[in-house]
Amino acid sequence: MSLSTLIFSHRSSLPAKSRLKALLLCYIINGRPIGEEEEEEMEYKYKHLLLVSSHHHLPPQPLPQPVSRLHVKRIPHLCRPTPNQFTHDYQVNSRAALPPHAASLTPSNRFLSSSSEFSDSVRVTLKSYGFTETQIIDLISKRPALLGVDPVNILKPKLDFLFSFEVTSAEVTELITSHPEILTRSLVNHLIPSYQILIKYVKNDANVLKVISNSRAFETKIEAFLEELSLEGVPETYITKLLLITPRTFEVPLPIFREFVKKAKHFRFKPENPNFCLALKTLSCVTESVWNEKLLVFKECGLGEKHVINMFQKYPQVMMVSKEKIRAILNFFSNKLKCGPEMAYKHPFLLTFSLKKRLAPRHSVIKILISKGIIREDNTDWNNIFTLSKTEFSEVYKV
Secondary structure, eight states, X not given: OOHHHHHHHTGGGSOHHHHHHHHHHHHHHHTSOOOHHHHHHHXXXXXXXXXHHHTTXXXXXXXXXXXXXXXXXXXXXXXXXXXXXXXXXXXXXXXXXXXXXXXXXXXXXXXXXXXXXXXXXXXXXXXXXXXXXXXXXXXXXXXXXXXXSOIIXXXXXXXXXXXXXXXXXXXXXXXXXXXXXGGXXXXXXXXXXXXXXXXXXXXXXXXXXXXXXXXXXXXXXXHHHHHHHHHHTOOHXXXXXXXXHOGGGGOSOHHHHHHHHHHHHHTTOOTTSHHHHHHHHHHHHSOXXXXXXXXXXXXXXXXXXXXHHHXXXXXXXXXXXXHXXXXXXXXXXXXXXXXXXXXXXXXXXXXXXXXXXXXXXXXXXXXXXXXXXXXXXXXXXXXXXXXXXXXXXXXXXXX
């Protein structure tokens, strides 16, 4: 039985949307229309799906009557089998062990075989580069279109490039498995240019891998972002730190990133100062609505907007702290230390410390020492107490 016959024979047992996908896939496999009645059925189901999806809040509507023939190219996204279908096809063809999630595949999507002429060669190519069966299944599940990639002219050159990095093969296979979208990018127009700009800043392949693993640096045109910072006068060393520590800063659209740069300058951060990049990081992570909500929390605790902006200028990460933590620590300073919000205003970095693991325990130790007369309460430097390392604190303040 041919693949298209197999698909068509099972169509009646599928949900409406899956039947449509099956019919369209038959069209692709055969390379020709599959008959007037079948095409009319495709149009019939497609129009019904559009009606239901656009009026999902209404009661079920009667199926519209077909009025014209459907052109497959108008709905290419419906031609792609689901990840589970491709995964099952790979498992059947390679006789691979089923992963834990395979049991969740329904009978309706187990019958479909891959229509890709390259699927076996893709599997063999991936295995030759050291991918395990589990990794290959994971890759296909995330990016089923990989089964249709030409393994010799498209896939292999990309793999050769990625495996030329001066890191272990295991690190590369893990990277690709976690970020399979890398294999969908153009080697000449995207991967190589992105690598060249990254290596310029982070200096070695291990760091390039780190940046890619923690962001979508190989998915976006990162060069434009880095050039923007260079033109603003940000030193290369600070750009490197931003890439290595928080590469997700560059995952927003370029116009929005430029707005962040303008805002940072509006807050009087100078590009040549390391806090400029930290401000960019914060502005890219904190939305305007969340920013305003945090301003309200500070205001409730006795700090106005000018105070908060001043704290942000001193220590940009302060606005990354959650609202709940801000409120808890400010209340702790007021109720336990009796020093009010001024402590946070003078030393905003204290808001990033853990209340349960650092601030409160050290406060308890100092209170014991005060009660024993070992230290004087009026001579307590809380900022110094909280900023000492764990070892230094244990040596200086022994109960």
